[in-house]
Amino acid sequence: MRIYRRLSARGSRWKVVAVSSALVVAVGLPIVLLGTSEANTVEPVRPDSVQPxxxxxxxxxxxxxxxxxxxxxxxxxxxxxxxxxxxxxxxxxxxxxxxxxxxxxxxxxxxxxxxxxxxxxxxxxxxxxxxxxxxxxxxxxxxxxxxxxxxxxxxxxxxxxxxxxxxxxxxxxxxxxxxxxxxxxxxxxxxxxxxxxxxxxxxxxxxxxxxxxxxxxxxxxxxxxxxxxxxxxxxxxxxxxxxxxxxxxxxxxxxxxxxxxxxxxxxxxxxxxxxxxxxxxxxxxxxxxxxxxxxxxxxxxxxxxxxxxxxxxxxxxxxxxxxxxxxxxxxxxxxxxxxxxxxxxxxxxxxxxxxxxxxNTQSYEYSFGVELDTMLKSHDGCAYVFAMIDGSSVPGDRTFMLPSSVHGSSAAVLGEGRTLTIDSAGRFRDTFSEEYSYHVYRVKID
The missing domain is CATH 3.20.20.70 (Aldolase class I)
Known part of the structure; x- marks a missing residue:
């Protein structure tokens, strides 16, 4: 399939998007032909996630x-x-x-x-x-x-x-x-x-x-x-x-x-x-x-x-x-x-x-649970969890499971004036009211 790309970005250009020629004609958009795609000839390479x-x-x-x-x-x-x-x-x-x-x-x-x-x-x-x-x-x-x-x-x-x-x-x-x-x-x-x-x-x-x-x-x-x-x-x-x-x-x-x-x-x-x-x-x-x-x-x-x-x-x-x-x-x-x-x-x-x-510290590879998108850091004796819902789910409550090396009893929700209780199994729960909601948690590493 020939790929038509709309010129993008700042000024008079627009972001590149790839659509079929039929769709371009249907919506009446300006087009620039850059050539054919060979996307299927090379397999995308994932970074190696197995780290020490x-x-x-x-x-x-x-x-x-x-x-x-x-x-x-x-x-x-x-x-x-x-x-x-x-x-x-x-x-x-x-x-x-x-x-x-x-x-x-x-x-x-x-x-x-x-x-x-x-x-x-x-x-x-x-x-x-x-x-x-x-x-x-x-x-x-x-x-x-x-x-x-x-x-x-x-x-x-x-x-x-x-x-x-x-x-x-x-x-x-x-x-x-x-x-x-x-x-x-x-x-x-x-x-x-x-x-x-x-x-x-x-x-x-x-x-x-x-x-x-x-x-x-x-x-x-x-x-x-x-x-x-x-x-x-x-x-x-x-x-x-x-x-x-x-x-x-x-x-x-x-x-x-x-x-x-x-x-x-x-x-x-x-x-x-x-x-x-x-x-x-x-x-x-x-x-x-x-x-x-x-x-x-x-x-x-x-x-x-x-x-x-x-x-x-x-x-x-x-x-x-x-x-x-x-x-x-x-x-x-x-x-x-x-x-x-x-x-x-x-x-x-x-x-x-x-x-x-x-x-600015190096993140850890860890999954806190389903339907979550998270980043885990440690700094000055605390674990930090940056969290949102993932792109396959809808807003609502989520359960977090802490890694076994974190033994805190409570999670401070930074900037929100809240503290959540962590149960004996290392779990806590919070609500994401919108798809764009986010929370940052700080847990002391005991």
Missing amino acids: VSGALALPRIPWEGGPAYWDNFEKAQAAGWSDPNFFPIVSWFGNFSSDAEVQYDKSLGINTYSGMWEGTPYHLFADNGVFWIGGKLNDSFADDSANWVGRFLDDEVDGRFTPAQGQAHLQGIVDAIPDDGRFKYANFTQMVVSTDLDQRVAQQYVNGYTDVVSVDMYWYSIPYCDWQPYRDAYLEPVQQSNCRTASSYGKIATGLTRQDAVDGHMQPRWQWVENLNGGPSEAPPTNNINPGQLKGAVVSSIINEARGIAYFNQSLGGSCQTVNAFRQSQVTPEFCGNAQVEAVKEVNAQIHGLASVI
Whole structure:
């Protein structure tokens, strides 16, 4: 079957989605033919989950890139403090600013890094306010020794804008032209690299061949993909249509990216994109904007599934609430239609930063029970459980079974002012009222 892909992402493009030609004609969407898929010729490779037992909980560990120590490989990131266990990268895309007050407002929302920016932005606004730039040299105020310029952004969604051969040549040309200056290389791709519609050899080369940090964007809540008929589940981590427009889908994209990243045996940080409002273009069919609860759930689902950074699509080009800079408009417009979503960004980012020293540890491989999606950490004598429902189930009560190495009698529900009793068998129970609900539990390791 020939695959037609709609051009994606920021600006005038849209996220890559794969549909049949008949469906494209039926809904009247613009198409670009990139070629045929050879997805069935190469079996997707899963990361080896059998890891040595280690750590305070005496459980196997999830494969990872090394956490904060990873940034010691890059002189500029290390010098800028990215190796600090309390640092977690949270990125704004085209979050343009022109004053200290604007940068400080973004910092109050939890933003510490930018990619995409007006070319006239002076470097001192990054340095003076302790925020970071990933990209090229915007203007003459940037110098080789600019400490807050920590990374190079190679390009956006190359997999959706070029044929495979052209895209790989394009990225290689960019990499070859970049000096070895102590800055890491970062690229963002469409969801095609975690789908079966793209030849897996191509997808894995995109993910592993050019970058030190890699990300994928797929805006499940606010683009029409989940409603299309016939629905096509083309992902390495299956996404059922009945649970397509849920927070769990963001986590599945993160897991799919980890699978692709692990193929070469060398892990790198995988970041995840979440829309502030609407991820589609102005000409897209009407869809709902992401709501505040969904936004927070999408972020936490990504982190539970090992996203090592979060990036926000800070524009809304379609839907009922449009803006070219949601953060800035929320700062200056009291009646802005996206204020509730921006407040949600602030809330979930504060939780991430508050738990960064925990999140930045290596996760354990452990299942707490059915119909749960969880991440298990240990830090300073406590076990931490980040939990949501999985993508095959509906909201409601869930039972957790603690690992045998954890003997606490109660679980503190962080940020909620609740404490749950753990029974003698190591079980506790809690409620998830919405598909995007999440809880973080802390249990003292006796």
